[in-house]
Amino acid sequence: MFFKNFSEFLFDLYEEPIRVIDSTIENSKYIEIDLSIHNKVLNKLDVSSASTLGDYITNHIKKHNAHVAFGGYNETRNIYKRNTHFNDESSTERNIHLGVDLWCDVNTPVFAPLDATVHSFKNNANYGDYGPTIILKHDIKNVEFYTLYGHLSLSSITGLKVGEKIKQGEQIAVLGGAIVNGNYPPHLHFQIIKDIQGFKGDYSGVCSLQNLKFYLSNCPNPNVILKLGF
Template sequence: MMPDLAPLLARHRHQFAPVFDFSVASPQVARLDFTAANPRLAHPERLRDTLVFDELVRDLLAAQHATVGIGGYLENRVIYRRSPHFDAATEPRSLHLGVDVWVPAGTPVAAPLAGTVHSLADNNNFGDYGPTIILQHELEGTHFFSLYGHLTRTDLAGLAPGQLIAAGQLFCHVGPHPENGDWPPHLHLQLMADMQGRWGDFPGVAAPSERAYWASLCPDPMLVLT
């Protein structure tokens, strides 16, 4: 039986360290909408060109007088039509299981709580995570995991499975395209109650019909963002 992480994380939220050197609640941070409701996404196939996609992100931020974009948890997105990586025989994957923080390449990322490196990999496919780091954590005897995707390749060289990571320790950076999976620079942060035997990778996008299952496995990462 999978642990119910949401109430556990809520109890400890006051203890978590900032992931970035700014608060996600600050005025410089704006929510970005990547669903079909956004009229700017009427032709998502244009976003196969990462430079076009990057310009869209910049325009969306400028329209809200923001410098950082955030959002996406359980958002049914049209942007995944840019890559065959999200196609499936029965139902395309479009339900986002993490939170994206759209910041410049090179932005440092810190661990919100102490843990160890579970695994790491360069998921080097168009539209994939690119360099990926997964940490394992423990609270009140419950083990769970956090995933950091779209990083820099140099981050992988300095880490190894089993390595200790302190709360607040800078351990990776937001990567540039194309090495970050060929996306506009951003961090994909995701929580998982169970790795299901996976190593260095975990689905970050699911079929919308499976929402209930994936929401129970992957709670809202905003619980650890401050």
């Protein structure tokens, strides 16, 4: 069952923000970050280096006396130019981000935002990919949808079982470091998906301009439940 406006359905689930990392971190300790092609400072840096990109993000967090930097939904980025996983001669460039990224420390715990079952999980080990990934299936008020958690630690998918029941607020993972998470600074890629399209342990988190209309419809802005900056 799909609502005419799925984003409104998600927004109205709870009046208070729903968290996927430490719920004790207040909204005031989240700071938005621009990693788009329009960020002139970032465009002068070697973003092929996880440490260089990480230093930029860490300095941004410290400058604003925050704990977490967030953003990225429907954001066109240059950071995907560094590898062929998103760009090859046979496909249109995929550089538009479809989830919300939460940039914070390695080993930060990740929590289920809603009651769920484990739909699937996988180590997407390509350079620049998600690394260890978990997808949860939700059935809320008879509406089925999915949430994806990328860039986790390897331990997060060890011993996990498909169909396992997860309670809202239960810890499901911790964030991985650059060695396992696709060579990025530590962060959570959080994405909401209406139709999983048969994928298991993986789903496009970046798309091309050509396919943007479909993906924005199928993957609404996760901030409708996180309510960051509202």
